[in-house]
Amino acid sequence: MNYWLVKSEPESFSIDDLKKAPKKTTFWNGVRNYQARNMLRDEMKVGDEVLYYHSNAEPPCIVGLAKVVKEGYPDPTAVDPKSEYFDEKATKDNPRWFMVDLQFVRKFDKPLTLDDLRPIKALAKMELLRKGSRLSVQPVTKAEFEAVLKLVGD
DNA sequence: GCCAACGTTGGC
DNA sequence: GCCAACGTTGGC
DSSP states (O other): OOEEEEEEOHHHHOHHHHHHSGGGEEEOOOOOOHHHHHIIIIIOOTTOEEEEEETTSSSOEEEEEEEEEEEEEEOGGGGOTTSTTOOTTOOSSSOOOEEEEEEEEEEEEEEEEHHHHTTOGGGTTOGGGSTTOOOSEEEEOHHHHHHHHHHTTO
């Protein structure tokens, strides 16, 4: 079992959007970064738990939990010329970009802001809190994941 | 809206 | 294969 954190701008797809989605599930398309792509394609497994983070929000915060319900498969928007995520170098035989399916698990009663997270010793090395961290899909250690849940009162 | 910190692109 | 220029992310 692995743990992850995904970023989403609430204006484009918030955790409430995920909760309202059919089967509370969505495909996590549009990631166009190789490091993130490799994790989506190779490492995220069904059942893995995912922290859901709102970036460019006021304030930015971890708002809840999701889980992986389908493992990496080609992102069809990469080969769709009409999509904003179209990549002319992607083909059906060489999809280049991948995505997973995520399902809503729960929304925290109180979202955890960066200010909530920064003082926590167990989270000192968390990728999210690293200066200049831009990865939209990040690995989270078990200890970090448990520390986050502890903060919301579990 | 600013800008630091990245990642990518492309000329050489 | 280097690296300057450029585009993007995302906190502030």
